[in-house]
Amino acid sequence: MGKLKTITRRGFLVGSAAIAGGAAFGVYNFKTPIKNPLLADLKNGEVALTPFIKITSDGVTLITPRADKGQGSYSMQMYLLAEELDVDPLTVQQTPGKPDAAYYNGVVIDEGAPGLGEIVGKLTGMQITGGSSTVPDMFVRLRYAGAVARETLKLAAANKFGADVASLKTENGSVVLADGRRVPYTELASAAASIEPVQDVTLRDEKQWRYLGKNMQRVDITPKSTGTEQYGIDKRMKGMLFATVRANPAMGAGVASYDASKAEQMLGVEKVVSIQSGVAVIATNTWLAFQAANAIDIVWNNGSFPSSSAEMWRVLEDHAKPEFQNVQRKSDGDVDVAFESGEVLEAEYRAPHLAHAPLEPMNAVVLVTDEAIDIWTGTQIPRFIEDHVAAATGRDKTEIRLHVEPMGGSFGRRLEDTYVLQAVEIAQAMKGTPVKMTWSREEDMAHDYPRPMALAKAKGKVSGKQIDALKLDLVSASLMGSQMGRLGLPAAGPDAMLTTGADDQPFAFNHYQVTGYKAPEMVPISSWRSVAASQNGFFHECFIDELVSQAGADPIAERIRLCNDEVSRKVLEEVAQISAWSGANPEQGRGRGVAFVRSFGVPVAEVIDVTMTDDGIRIDNVFVVADVGKVLDPINFEAQVYGAVIYGLGHAINSELTYENYKPQQTNYHTYQGMRLYQTPNIVVKGLENAEKIRGIGEPGLPPAAPALANAIFAATGKRMREMPFNKHIDFV
């Protein structure tokens, strides 16, 4: 680990402010050289200061601006604050707070434009949850906020009791005086708000950590185990009506005509509303709304992109040409010269469109009044929603109030917000009445903003028992172009996502070239758990395996030989260790495969064991080693790796979206299965802590899963899996 202790004011300033009945501690809004004129007549400090901690006579509230989609980020943010503040995360209050620019994410943008994140993030106030960035972004910031609050409370206590600050301790929400008397923070809050906050604090050494580094009890575990967690879809308000929509699956193309005469007569239907993307029904309950929506005859406009997957594949094939070259960050040696002699191995790989399909269908509750538009929903992009709703309705941004609700999964799905905009359109037709809009699962599957389909043409050569040359040409539509375009942040220049996961790996081949080719946007696409590394890691690692076996080398030993990064090498060595690796073929009918992908800065190696049974391939074991610099919460670290491996394997085995007439043919979970419990292998997870920087683990466990499985299947059967999902080519148990 680096010297994190010494970092105190890294581009942020923590301060305090008086609020009704107490104090708030957190980050000041933009520190412009010119004094912000607004600050002059501020009465309530909350506007100038975006708090992470609020203390009033009623209690302590911790504010956790990064969204929790199930990955446990609320808990992590609370424990980071609590570690320095000395409170019990299980007994204090928690809230995601109001969307605010001061909650900018300085890490997520770094992945696309290294080094620029901190600046760009601040400028755009890009409050995004994603890219496994919560821990790296918040690790110092929140502990620092906690420490400033604690030291300021101690100073307030010292003043009040005429004590020496050095004689004071803090414990479980109280300052403890030298004589043992305990003064609760709640009693010191007002006094603390009226003094200059103590800025020069030293973060505690990790040896003193009470919570971090040990298994944490998730703050939401009891509600989530008793049916009492209130998700967005569970929101209820007095007088609320229930709605659903049917929108054109050819996203953006809208409606040619519709006939709702039957639906309008149906029981419970209050109103049929025409919205930009389709038609909505408002009714007295969700089921009645579903029934009526299905009874509407709709003629859709044709989309502006190819209508079928077959045509889309042809578009990709047509774009693997020099004139469509978009990005090339890796070009070592000279692959063309290398391929002039000797035997050249060639292969083509494919990855399909994939839906995120979180279990909670998209939904939002909206109340439109003269005063404001209130929105309750689960999202990863709160500030963008406020902007988009303001633009769509012509209302002032201050009148858009977003309340972020607990989420039933996301996997990147909630980086998009059309469902929210639809709900706003509907609620505008019912001014004064709260309306809950819920998508049916079918609507959800048809409008998912999937992972892009991608094509890889691979060429390679071995020399003796070693890999000598590797060339990958990767073709897909630009994910950043599609996604950032909708966020109003047009991505100019090359799109690194075309090659990420394949050209940023810690391997040194003599001749090594990775090129990204950009196809036009077809289906609108977005970030799917682990983003580009999920397909590019698959291409890269499977083709390496092909070369390794042609060379007759050992898959782990050859990767270690080629590895040019110490931390990654140790990950490979460790996975060999914990899987008792002795080669790819343990015995007849069984196979072992390995894959390694570094994504979001986290090197991860996985070894998978499979057995060929009469009913098909059974996945027996998965051994995972990952290095995130510091494992802050071992029990959740393991859960996130389980989840990423299972998500990666499930989709690789049996999931794809195939389009026909602009519409995905997969309409529900019967044709989009993912992994089920009976297919779930034994998974062994080990975290290493050699990396210099601390990283998140929500995504990096995913990319090696599919290639490790493909390589294991090859070891067991001699068949190469060059196209996902693999069940197109082999049966699974």
Add this chain to the structure above:
Amino acid sequence: MKLNINGEEREVEVPNEMPLLWVLRDELGLSGTKYGCGIAQCGACTVHLNGMAVRSCQIPVGAIGTSSVTTIEGIGTPDEPHPVQQAWIDDQVAQCGYCQSGQIMQAASMLKMNPNPSDEDIDKAMSGNLCRCGSYPRIREAIRRAVKNITEA
């Protein structure tokens, strides 16, 4: 019509063919039971009908009659969790948690009928319940823990 839900008589006025799931959620405000697919593919809507796990999205409310319906809210509470819920808490199963009401109801009904299930029994009973977050390894652990909790109790 009258329904017996979590030991209480409730009265609703809805069409006979309306699925129990939506009656619970939208008419009675029992939102612990979740909608995931509506076609018996995910198990998020699992409740007990006379003690048996069923998919409430598939049960027309008119067919229930005097049968007793138990939802996740009816088996335990945050202060007094059911042994299966306690095991879920202890093993920290939930990630997003959206599937977990259904998982817990399914597991509780399995354990009632089969207090000492084999790995295969667990695979069979639990594989209709989808978890998109991949909490399956923890679900297995929690079921084993619940078996222990219940037999030792």
